Amino acid sequence: MPQVPQKSDSFKEREYKIIDDAINQDYKYGFVSDIEQDIIPPGLNEDVIRLISSKKDEPDWLLEWRLKSYRNWKKMVEPTWAKISYPPIDFQAISYYAAPKEKKKLGSLDEVDPELLDTYNKLGIPLDEQKLLSNVAVDAVFDSVSVATTFKEELAKHGVIFMPFSEAVQKYPELVKKYLGMSVPPADNFYSALNSAVFSDGSFVYIPKGVRCPMELSTYFRINASQTGQFERTLIVAEEGSHVSYLEGCTAPMRDENQLHAAVVELIAHKDANIKYSTVQNWYPGDKEGKGGIYNFVTKRGLCRGANSKISWTQIETGSAITWKYPSVILKGDNSIGEFYSVAMTNNYQQADTGSKMIHIGKNTKSTIISKGISAGRSQNTYRGGVKIMKSAENARNFSQCDSILIGDKCGAHTFPYIDVRNPSALMEHEATTSNIGDDQLFYCNQRGISTEDAVSMIVNGFCKEVFANLPMEFAVEAHKLMEISLEGSVG
Amino acid sequence: MLEIKNLHASVESKEILKGIDLTIKAGEMHTIMGLNGSGKSTLANIIAGSEVYKITKGTVLYNNKDLLDLSPEERALQGIFLSFQYPAVIPGVNNTYFIKAALNAKRKYQGEAELDAMDFMVLIKEKLKMVGMDESYLRRSVNDGFSGGEKKRNEILQMITLEPTLAILDETDSGLDIDALKIIANGVNNYRKKDNAFLVITHYQRLLNYIEPDVIHVMIDGKIVKTGGKELALTLEEKGYQWLTDEATVEL
Structure with a gap:
């Protein structure tokens, strides 16, 4: 008698093998560039902050602002409410400033270190304007400093300012001073305070x-x-009636150590202004044992300051060992609109605690939250969201939808929606689902000749469709590819 | 084309198939009838490669090769198609995209060029007409929000598009009104050729008013207890399954 395959066992085995293969997938942005750098030794104190500030030739008010933030930060404690676990971070073991050594001030791209240009080429982001998509202007930030900004002149014709933060401090100090900390006050939270003290560029x-x-x-x-x-x-400041769409991408080398990334993003939309902010976050997630990877503690908040303004966040989160991030909108202007579309994908030992906060202050304000979490491997994926309707927010509306999909049986998906309504005219809708990629779905696809890998990718992309639909064209393609890489092989 | 010998299969140590022998040749249409729970759908799913069941004994040859060695997708690529009794829903995945992916996977496997979007649309629109579906089906997510009848039509649409060698229809007729039944029977009849074969699973005689199988098998409690021609269906319609159960018991 021929050997009879043990079907029900082999399926699980195959599933784990495929997951294993996915885990062993190389992170393709994990290389290190050999560039001579100017690094401040590890450690944090007021002198370090003074040094960062002086390296950037900053005005006194900004140094004072940093120092005040630092003093606040020292009194604060790390938040522990998120569903993430990691060994304590030694903030004195981190270097707070690293910049490629430059021989002279950069005037144009021709003067950028070829090694740097090469780095961005490898990342698929040529900084050469000829090679760039003609409708995307790029600012490249390498470690602590911005190394190149393209299409500056073209943008200047329209009066648009798009430049490294440190350059703006020199050229437009009044604008920076007016808006810095408006959406995210330095003392907002532990990581925003740290960022406000030491932010580089x-x-x-x-x-x-x-x-x-x-x-x-x-x-x-x-x-x-x-x-x-x-x-x-x-x-980002959008004056009355203006429109802007902004994209953010990120990568890091593969290292055994964990590296801290604590950014602050502030958006301010005046009357009738519209800001669309999209992120594809692909920091190094760590290896299959959960070693290494970026700790990503980010504060992102938008302020719909004027009436009829609109701020929309779209994020595709596939990287980082830890993601702690809640892009939010304060809906202050009447009839203002806040949106949050998110896909968070975790694999191996990644942990993500992410979501959004919508704070309704103005009348007839509307917010939408669409969150799609995908967990594979041994990862933990948490949606944490808050919707707050203040007393003043007559006829506020919120729609939240949080869906999770599990791939395999060793990962977790969690949903923590907080709702606080102080005005009875509010209309709130909340929907949440959690599902596995069904064996029945996979078998159906397989039976049609579609491989398990393609089927998973197809099912997950279908699951994320509503979010992808909100990405700008250039990013939608990239997001699709990124999901395929992150998912390759993971099966449920 | 398909040769099943003494096939035993179980799920969670409960034996469902208790020794199936079945041979299907090219150009033939076989029907398996039987009550719910007799193991008909199990057999269909095992041929398609479902891993829910454990095969404990027996052999299955497909075109003289061991079928049990092949993964579900290899079986599909080699021409086995299962029209599911309960087709899976895939939210957010466009029906056109799904069928195109399936067709191109097969074309690639056969060493043919993949169809581009334009060529595929021409093809699928023609196939849609054959099963009386309108183009709005193409824009919907796979089986998402489809009525029972729509799902079954969608299965037949996929069948005539993928052009399988062995098509297994698992209760494709159940839950259909008479018009839908006629459309599906029509789709099946148009696809009958001398080099492909059908295995049609049903527990109603009424489908056999529209399609004419060459052989009818009756399955009871995991075994084929009776095999005959079209007239067997009529006897079943008249007398039910009880006489066969009695006969089977006597044989034991």
């Missing part, structure tokens, strides 16, 4: 009244140096 965007930004703006963050933290700060 980031992007500054200012869209003048009535201007529709002629191209997508984009920043690519890259951590390269080891034992450094990255603390960038992004500030």
